[in-house]
Amino acid sequence: MKSDIGIFVDEEKLDRIQAKLLDLARYDTRPISHEGVSITALSPTLGGRVSGLRIDDTGEVSPALKQFIHDALVRFGFLSFEPGTVRAEHFEHLVGLFGPPRLMNTPYTPDRGREGQLNAIDSSIKKTRMNYIWHMDQVFQPDPPRFTALFAQSAPGLGGDTLFANAVAAYDLLDPLFAAYIESLTAVHDVEAQGFLTLAYHDFAQRAQQREKYPPIEVPLVRVHPETGRKQIFANELYTHRILGVTRRTSQALLDVLFDAVNAPEVQARHRWEDGEAVIWDNRTVQHRGVPDFGQQRRVLHRALVL
Numbered sequence: 001m002k003s004d005i006g007i008f009v010d011e012e013k014l015d016r017i018q019a020k021l022l023d024l025a026r027y028d029t030r031p032i033s034h035e036g037v038s039i040t041a042l043s044p045t046l047g048g049r050v051s052g053l054r055i056d057d058t059g060e061v062s063p064a065l066k067q068f069i070h071d072a073l074v075r076f077g078f079l080s081f082e083p084g085t086v087r088a089e090h091f092e093h094l095v096g097l098f099g100p101p102r103l104m105n106t107p108y109t110p111d112r113g114r115e116g117q118l119n120a121i122d123s124s125i126k127k128t129r130m131n132y133i134w135h136m137d138q139v140f141q142p143d144p145p146r147f148t149a150l151f152a153q154s155a156p157g158l159g160g161d162t163l164f165a166n167a168v169a170a171y172d173l174l175d176p177l178f179a180a181y182i183e184s185l186t187a188v189h190d191v192e193a194q195g196f197l198t199l200a201y202h203d204f205a206q207r208a209q210q211r212e213k214y215p216p217i218e219v220p221l222v223r224v225h226p227e228t229g230r231k232q233i234f235a236n237e238l239y240t241h242r243i244l245g246v247t248r249r250t251s252q253a254l255l256d257v258l259f260d261a262v263n264a265p266e267v268q269a270r271h272r273w274e275d276g277e278a279v280i281w282d283n284r285t286v287q288h289r290g291v292p293d294f295g296q297q298r299r300v301l302h303r304a305l306v307l
Contacts, residue, residue: 020173022266027169028075034068041076043269046166046286048076055086059093066097073098073147074227078164078281083274091151091302092118094278098147101304104138106200112302121150123160123299128199131290134165134262135238137283137305140191140214145305148288149280152301155273159294162271162279165287167232169267170258171222174233182254183222183231190216190241216241221258225285232285233258262287273299 022045029041037052050069055061061069073079086094095101103111105119108126112118121131138144150162171179191197191214201207221243223234235258243251261267270291271279281288283305 020175022169022172026172032068032072035062035065037065037068039072039076039079042080042271045169045267045269046077046164047269047271048072048079050079050081050085053081053085055090055094057090059090059096061097069097073280073282074225077166077286078269078271078279080271081278081280083276086151086278087276088151088153088302091149091278092304095147095149095280095304095306098149098280099306101149102145102307104145104305107202107206108200109303118302118304121299121301121303123294123297128196129292130194130196130199130238132292133194133238134259134287134289135236136167136287139219139234139236140189140193140196140217140239142217143307145283145307147280147306148283149278149304149306150301151278152273152275154298154300155275155277156294156297156299158297159291160273160297160299161291161293162273163289163291164269164271164281165262166267167234167262167285167287168225168228168230170233170261170264171231173261173264173267174257178257179222179231182233182258183220185221185243185245185254186218187221187235187243187251187255188216188241189219189239191239193239193241194237196238218244233261235259236262236287273301 024044027045029044031040039048039050042049101117103117103119105111108128109119109121112120137148197207197210201210219234221235222231224231235255237259243254
């Protein structure tokens with residue numbers, strides 16, 4: 001017995017009536033190398049593994065190698081550096097290849113207690129769970145960081161992974177007509193969309209100060225990467241409050257479509273942490289979230305943000 005679809009559809013129409021597939025030819029997974037440093041793809045759409053790089057007390061690398069690593073980060077979205085690339089005290093040197101870090105933290109993510117611009121994300125201290133919601137760092141302000149970096153001082157034996165999603169690939173999953181409509185809309189990004197300040201700042205005066213510092217802002221739902229020129233979804237579950245110019249229910253329905261695209265497995269990569277490993281990602285186009293499946297094991301990461 002033929003299905004209802006089979007009655008009126010032939011094979012030539014199958015592409016038109018089914019969900020869109022990514023054109024993987026747009027995502028270059030070929031391995032690259034320069035000056036003894038090699039980078040291999042971690043997934044078809046996102047992530048690269050860096051081998052052979054060593055950062056010493058000086059933090060110096062050649063200008064050509066620095067440019068090579070920067071270009072690779074833009075191409076792959078995030079880079080994972082093998083353990084041994086850098087020690088904890090030299091992590092800031094690695095970050096410095098991409099720009100000077102800037103400290104941005106909360107009472108639950110204190111500064112590292114050393115000279116520098118890094119903060120610690122320690123599961124024994126951090127009781128808020130915002131990092132388990134899909135987001136891009138600090139996009140509740142007009143000029144969020146370009147890059148985010150983490151260094152694993154202590155990784156769980158099992159669990160505690162970080163998921164990454166390519167917002168460009170998520171945009172590429174959208175139907176072209178729907179994408180054109182979304183491009184005409186703007187949204188509100190708000191640090192309090194999921195209660196970030198309420199949970200992080202228990203002191204009312206501190207919370208009010210942060211609220212005044214970071215008022216809601218209007219942003220495009222689709223934006224263009226400044227280096228690649230490719231379009232991406234610029235909405236995330238943690239900070240996107242609502243779409244302007246439509247009803248609340250329409251706003252939520254449209255956001256759900258965009259969040260579904262970001263949640264698609266084909267645009268994601270899952271990173272499992274090892275002690276002494278560093279990861280840097282392009283915060284302009286990559287969304288991320290932690291996975292809270294490590295129970296009472298301690299998980300300590302050092303974080304740096306590059307504006």
